[in-house]
Amino acid sequence: MILLLNLEKLFTPLLNQAYISLFFTALLILFFILKKYQYSLRSLLPFKYVEKSITEDLLKQLYHITSSQKTTDFRMLSGALKIPERKILKVVESMTQNGLIHISEGHVTLTKTGKNYALSIIRIHRLWEKYLSEKTGFDKSLWHDLAEAKEHQLSKEETEALYEELGRPRFDPHGDPIPTALGEMISETGTSIVGIPKGTVTKIIHIEDEPKSIYRQIIKEKLHIGAHVKILNADNHHIIFESEGHSIQLSTVVASNIQVVLLNSQETYEEGNVRLSSLIEGEHATILGISSECRGANRRRLLDLGFIKGTFLNLEYMGPNQNPRAYRLRNTLIALRNDQADFILIKKTQYDRTGSL
Amino acid sequence: MKNKDIQDLLDLASELRWEIGENFHDTLVEGIYTDAAQIAQKTEIKIGEPNPYSFERKLDQVLTSKKYGFPVMILILSIILWLTIQGANYPSSLLASFFLEFLYPMLKTGASQIGLPWWLDGFLIDGVYLALGWVISVMLPPMAIFFPMFTLLEDFGYLPRVAFNLDSLFKKSGAHGKQALTMSMGWGCNAAGVVATRIIDSPRERLIAIITNNFSLCNGRWPTQILIATIFIGALVPDNFSSILASLAVIGIALLGIGFTFLSSWMLSKTLLKGEVSTFALELPPFRPPNLWTTLYTSLIDRTLIVLWRAIVFAAPAGAIIWLISNIYVDDLSLANITIDWMDGFGLFFGLNGVILLAYVVAIPANEIVIPTILMLTVAHLNLMGAGNGVMFELESTTETAALLHAGGWTLLTGINLMLFSLLHNPCSTTIYTIYQETKSWKWTVFASIMPVILGFLVIFLVTQMWQLFQ
Amino acid sequence: MTELEACDSCALNNSAQLLKLGINVENADYVIALAGNPNTGKSTVFNSLTGLKQHTGNWPGKTVTRAEGGYRFKDHKMKLIDLPGTYSLLSTSQDEEITRNFILFGKPDVTIIVVDAARIERNLNLVLQILEITDRAVLCLNLMDEALRHHIDIDERTLGKELGIPVVKCSAIKKQGISELISTVHQVATRQIICKPHRIKGLSKSVKKMVEKLDKIIRKNYPGLPNSRWIAMRLLDADADIIKALKNGDFINN
Numbered sequence A: 001m002i003l004l005l006n007l008e009k010l011f012t013p014l015l016n017q018a019y020i021s022l023f024f025t026a027l028l029i030l031f032f033i034l035k036k037y038q039y040s041l042r043s044l045l046p047f048k049y050v051e052k053s054i055t056e057d058l059l060k061q062l063y064h065i066t067s068s069q070k071t072t073d074f075r076m077l078s079g080a081l082k083i084p085e086r087k088i089l090k091v092v093e094s095m096t097q098n099g100l101i102h103i104s105e106g107h108v109t110l111t112k113t114g115k116n117y118a119l120s121i122i123r124i125h126r127l128w129e130k131y132l133s134e135k136t137g138f139d140k141s142l143w144h145d146l147a148e149a150k151e152h153q154l155s156k157e158e159t160e161a162l163y164e165e166l167g168r169p170r171f172d173p174h175g176d177p178i179p180t181a182l183g184e185m186i187s188e189t190g191t192s193i194v195g196i197p198k199g200t201v202t203k204i205i206h207i208e209d210e211p212k213s214i215y216r217q218i219i220k221e222k223l224h225i226g227a228h229v230k231i232l233n234a235d236n237h238h239i240i241f242e243s244e245g246h247s248i249q250l251s252t253v254v255a256s257n258i259q260v261v262l263l264n265s266q267e268t269y270e271e272g273n274v275r276l277s278s279l280i281e282g283e284h285a286t287i288l289g290i291s292s293e294c295r296g297a298n299r300r301r302l303l304d305l306g307f308i309k310g311t312f313l314n315l316e317y318m319g320p321n322q323n324p325r326a327y328r329l330r331n332t333l334i335a336l337r338n339d340q341a342d343f344i345l346i347k348k349t350q351y352d353r354t355g356s357l
Numbered sequence B: 001m002k003n004k005d006i007q008d009l010l011d012l013a014s015e016l017r018w019e020i021g022e023n024f025h026d027t028l029v030e031g032i033y034t035d036a037a038q039i040a041q042k043t044e045i046k047i048g049e050p051n052p053y054s055f056e057r058k059l060d061q062v063l064t065s066k067k068y069g070f071p072v073m074i075l076i077l078s079i080i081l082w083l084t085i086q087g088a089n090y091p092s093s094l095l096a097s098f099f100l101e102f103l104y105p106m107l108k109t110g111a112s113q114i115g116l117p118w119w120l121d122g123f124l125i126d127g128v129y130l131a132l133g134w135v136i137s138v139m140l141p142p143m144a145i146f147f148p149m150f151t152l153l154e155d156f157g158y159l160p161r162v163a164f165n166l167d168s169l170f171k172k173s174g175a176h177g178k179q180a181l182t183m184s185m186g187w188g189c190n191a192a193g194v195v196a197t198r199i200i201d202s203p204r205e206r207l208i209a210i211i212t213n214n215f216s217l218c219n220g221r222w223p224t225q226i227l228i229a230t231i232f233i234g235a236l237v238p239d240n241f242s243s244i245l246a247s248l249a250v251i252g253i254a255l256l257g258i259g260f261t262f263l264s265s266w267m268l269s270k271t272l273l274k275g276e277v278s279t280f281a282l283e284l285p286p287f288r289p290p291n292l293w294t295t296l297y298t299s300l301i302d303r304t305l306i307v308l309w310r311a312i313v314f315a316a317p318a319g320a321i322i323w324l325i326s327n328i329y330v331d332d333l334s335l336a337n338i339t340i341d342w343m344d345g346f347g348l349f350f351g352l353n354g355v356i357l358l359a360y361v362v363a364i365p366a367n368e369i370v371i372p373t374i375l376m377l378t379v380a381h382l383n384l385m386g387a388g389n390g391v392m393f394e395l396e397s398t399t400e401t402a403a404l405l406h407a408g409g410w411t412l413l414t415g416i417n418l419m420l421f422s423l424l425h426n427p428c429s430t431t432i433y434t435i436y437q438e439t440k441s442w443k444w445t446v447f448a449s450i451m452p453v454i455l456g457f458l459v460i461f462l463v464t465q466m467w468q469l470f471q
Numbered sequence C: 001m002t003e004l005e006a007c008d009s010c011a012l013n014n015s016a017q018l019l020k021l022g023i024n025v026e027n028a029d030y031v032i033a034l035a036g037n038p039n040t041g042k043s044t045v046f047n048s049l050t051g052l053k054q055h056t057g058n059w060p061g062k063t064v065t066r067a068e069g070g071y072r073f074k075d076h077k078m079k080l081i082d083l084p085g086t087y088s089l090l091s092t093s094q095d096e097e098i099t100r101n102f103i104l105f106g107k108p109d110v111t112i113i114v115v116d117a118a119r120i121e122r123n124l125n126l127v128l129q130i131l132e133i134t135d136r137a138v139l140c141l142n143l144m145d146e147a148l149r150h151h152i153d154i155d156e157r158t159l160g161k162e163l164g165i166p167v168v169k170c171s172a173i174k175k176q177g178i179s180e181l182i183s184t185v186h187q188v189a190t191r192q193i194i195c196k197p198h199r200i201k202g203l204s205k206s207v208k209k210m211v212e213k214l215d216k217i218i219r220k221n222y223p224g225l226p227n228s229r230w231i232a233m234r235l236l237d238a239d240a241d242i243i244k245a246l247k248n249g250d251f252i253n254n
């Protein structure tokens, strides 16, 4: 017992109030910092752990540069990847030895092997974005970064299993084609939304997710692949169009990152459609469809619950914070959060006795 | 079917899928609903005017309104707790006097008549029997009142409205609105609450719901809260108001639990379990008049007795252990006393005491037996009845329990801290096992078990420091 | 459905022949599954048949694990499985997995589909999906008391004809219609009633053609499979569970 009592004496000053609070605060702060910068901290790791990912990032970068018919040198690469030139040179050396790239007069080009390798990385990246969009709830602003990390981790077998699980998709959620396992890629057919004459109805097929600042502006307007867009007005600096009941104005620079096609013969543009979230108490509406922005499990859940084209519904009441809200359809009350109701496109109607109420 | 044929079939399927476009699923569901609408139209007969559900609508609007939604929720909870506290008092002391005053001496005399050796008599009657008697008299009455009332609410259809009201708060803390449902289930039993998280279909949010379920006071902990609140907080005011103040204190703890649920959900979703909140789609069922007698019967038989049985199963060995450690001596001190003295320093530092800490160690299998263990250990520690008898004591009312605890050096601070610690400590063994079953991950099981204890110590430490600051 | 009419008069006898077996489910002659939308009273029906005390509650998602119980009727021992409620079999969400897998791969002899009589259109979504999978089912039109209170009645003859399976009106909580349900289930199990389940018709022409194309290949490989069309539709939808089952040969002994 004497020993134990002594121990206690020993610890008592340590258990002082100030020490404890300080310790916990420091621990918390450290944790948040590490969590926040976990990707950027990569360059602090020993070289052999990061060689693979730098190689792969370089290949990808080179692939994109080559396919846009440009040439590049080390300085530009170093800038684009945010990695010191010293490290790039080291990687480039071993890449040349492995026959992935070819250097002549300071310009770097991809070999056939290198190109295939690059495509396989792009394949993983896009498949993973598809996975994130279909099977998880991650916000789309996070997809790119998560896929950047994942693309260096998946093995060939895992990639193919993922491909099967996702139902062999051909496009990623941004509308970019996913290269096949053999390295083939469908070429894109859309045109930029800038320059489309006013009054035309088009469908978005691709939104470029880089640079990030522009991408964020686009998704802030809730624009997405598959959305129907009607051009209302356009001049040299701005373009104004209508999508899902909202009128949106973008600068030409931003809008040029959106690619569209004309509607095909089976698709029609519904005038006067609005989002379900704009329905107010006592109003009635008919569902026109679920926005193609909502996909995967979320879409299926909404369909299962009966949010189907042609369904008649009304807003019954709102929660204490106006969110979620309860809708009555087919004689059942269903509560949805507003961000989900945003996905459901409706047309407001009069109360209809023959409706399912 | 040969492998190659299967591969061909799958290839063909994905080729065709590509032809249909991405919306085959929509097409299929729309097709099914078209059929469903046709059939429904042919078979549904409206009798006279369709019922406008006007009463239900009004009620729903009140229960979920900005003005009344939250107040009604708290009011209902308060009424249930007040009725439980008020109603359990009398039957509890009745049971206690039956088991401890009437039956206990008879057993003792009987044992000595048939010449049972002192250690067997002590082990069985002073250890096992007394623990059982305590568990039954402390736990049965509150549960027999609490459960039926809760079940009536559940059958009426109120729980989904609670989930609906709380969803915006859950959304802010990065969790799923259905967590409100699993939280309410946790008020009955945390293990059941953990299983109920299966209704949350996103794995991330489900994990949050599992980890934080422990912050719902389970039925094993309600009696602890009620008893301690009655003794230490109810006693602060005149008798007429004491049960009201005690209920308010318990409600405070329950609400604090909800607060901690939000707080830890928020912290988890910002750190370890990062990711966007997915969806919340909840069907709000119609209100249904509950069937009073069936409810009373099933909640008594199903819940109360099953939970009581579990408590008994765990209490018996705990009683035995307590008797043993109180009667094994090293030098001049019993094992219990040595441990308690040793833990006292640590306990007092956090505003608890050695008895409480030892009780929580003994009670890891089940929360239900914390209070009886504390009382028995206090008696053993004070050695009220002289050496050898160990755990014999008679307590037929809370006043006497209070006297005993005060004699054991308890203060208002100890009481408050015990209530807090009873809210914030590791889940019971069944719940820990269930968490493992549901997550299949040791990592999360360990995390879910340890996190609340750390939080608990942190909170009572802060409370104690503040308390001492203002003294 | 003449068998059903004949049975109306013998309803009283049935309860005399019912023996609740609780959890004693060994050596059952038939396996009966209880499926349906959440909160339609499946567990209540289960309790009144087996005498067990499955938890019930007025909110969707009360049952999350499957429960088994038994009863004996006319010399046959039935094993009854209470399943978690589900809105559809098309999703891949985890909470509906148990039910989806049991209906597809558990191969119950009879499936009792419990529906809410006041919300029939919405419930039919799942009913029609189940009828694509199994050809032996009974529709339990539950919550009749509530439907009538809300001025809704159901023409169960027409419904039975449309769906091709027997329909029984019930109010499980008041034990109304349970005895008729028991005898109807028995008749379907013993093939005294042969069901001709409804098949989904509302698909567009081009989709129908594709489904048929796949269906034909599947039927060629597994003659006599009752749900080849369903499998074809699931393959088109890239259902990972179905693809796995196909690779493992889980459909062969159907």
Ligand SMILES: Nc1nc2c(ncn2[C@@H]2O[C@H](COP(=O)(O)OP(=O)(O)OP(=O)(O)O)[C@@H](O)[C@H]2O)c(=O)[nH]1
Binding pocket: B155, B288, C036, C037, C038, C039, C040, C041, C042, C043, C044, C045, C055, C056, C057, C058, C059, C060, C061, C062, C063, C064, C083, C084, C085, C086, C142, C143, C144, C145, C146, C170, C171, C172, C173, C174
């Ligand atoms: N009025 C009335 N209520 C019923 C009837 N059948 C069931 N209920 C009530 O409906 C509610 C749901 O019943 P459950 O048996 O739990 O439903 P379930 O289908 O098992 O629900 P899940 O397990 O969530 O899928 C309970 O409150 C029952 O008391 C009925 O025939 N009439």
Ligand SMILES: [Mg+2]
Binding pocket: C042, C043, C044, C055, C056, C062, C063, C083, C084, C085
């Ligand atoms: Mg159930």
